[in-house]
Amino acid sequence: MTDLDEVADGEYTAVVDSIEDGLATVFFEQDGAEVGHAVIDTTELPDDARHANAILSVTLAGEELTETDYDPERTETRQDAAQDRFDRLSSRPPTEDDG
16 A cells, blocks of 8 residues: 655655554655655565654655665664754753742
């Protein structure tokens, strides 16, 4: 099962948002901007990219993933940045009573 008909042919950065019941929701980015998303069968992804937040370089042609290349370093960097943002946002700012 693929749902790639709304994403134009081309080269993209793909981010796996979630995986459920053998289907992956994947967002496609080009030049840092989201250009679409699709729900695809996880078997279309490399084995090591079958998890949430995996980042891949992909090529779409004729509504199919013709090339997929998992990028573990970029995946880790993006996860670390997201965790840092979460940590900063979740820390309580000091109040006058803390002084």
